[in-house]
Amino acid sequence: MATITPKLSDEFPLTIASSTNSVTLRISKFNPKTDSTATFVEFKVPVQKWTTVLDIILAVKQHLDPSVAVRYSCRQASCGSCGMKINGKPALACYTKISELNSNVVTVEPMNNFPILRDLAVDFTQFFSTHKKLKPYIIRDDSEVTGDTKEFLQTPKEVEEYLQFSYCIKCGLCNSACPTMATDTSFIGPQALAQAYRYIADNRDNGKKDRLKIIDDSHGIWRCHFAGSCSQVCPKGVDPAMGIQLLRGYLLGFRK
Amino acid sequence: MQESVIMKIHYGTALGAVVLVAIHILFRMTQNFSESLQYESVIANYHFLPYAIMLELILILLSVHGFNGLRVILIELKQGVGYEKAVNYGCIAGIAVLVAYGSRTILMAGFGM
Ligand code: SF4
């Protein structure tokens, strides 16, 4: 097992001399072009109270194994790039502290229900194309911005209808936790369905009919069995499971 | 048929079947349970037209609900245009066969054939 030894000179926050604890980081390594199965490589890494899972992965990448494939950008739970399975649960690596895992072993794997590109990096092509298919924008004949910069004012109550669903950062954790997505590769998925609700519930939007038609498909909204795991793993509190049930209300005639 | 229409039928048949099966079970309580399963008691049910109609309705509701449930499971398990078409038509055929066979039993018992 490779070990990172704390050094004062290193600028990386993990490697400062006051480091007392350490954890074993197990990284799933897999290249679909050359490997038939994933293997785990282990590293001993020093950690602080505030160290995140992304911090230790990047420490390993910097000091021990530069070949580890991991996607990240903002490091503050805003860009949605660093989704992965951490100790078996889908989570954002930059938003998960080692201290909250209550374990000396941290196992990181790529998200389920996505094709693996390499190691922890997965392919979002289908995810984004499904998201796009649901028309994630305000649809109306008149434009919001005209010569005299017209505005469409909303009351706080109208904003409240969809606000929670607009917090989605497209990290894919909900799709990765969804049991239907595990077997139904054509399922629209909780992320796109929640976004369909976000725009349908927006009173500035006129695209309800189009979107309801898209989701009312044999691999659409009806394939959700309300397991609720999507809402449990969502780091932004979007609650896609609730969005899906509210969306069903339109199709069953409970909501107008 | 639109999926929302199919699913409305799915939920409707479930509710209908729960109500009718509950009535069916309540009827078992009008007599001793083992007695209600005697040959004569069962045949008497088929000879009583409203009861025979109720049994026929239960048969239709459960066949439609059950085969649609099976269709949902199968299309969630595997995808593909040809496969899904086969599943859809297979389930429609399954409903038709089951309803035909069950109706034949109800009619034969009802008319003492
Ligand atoms: S709904 Fe939540 S879990 Fe799903 S993609 Fe959006 S932010 Fe991520």
Ligand code: FES
């Ligand atoms: S790096 Fe942006 S969400 Fe984690």
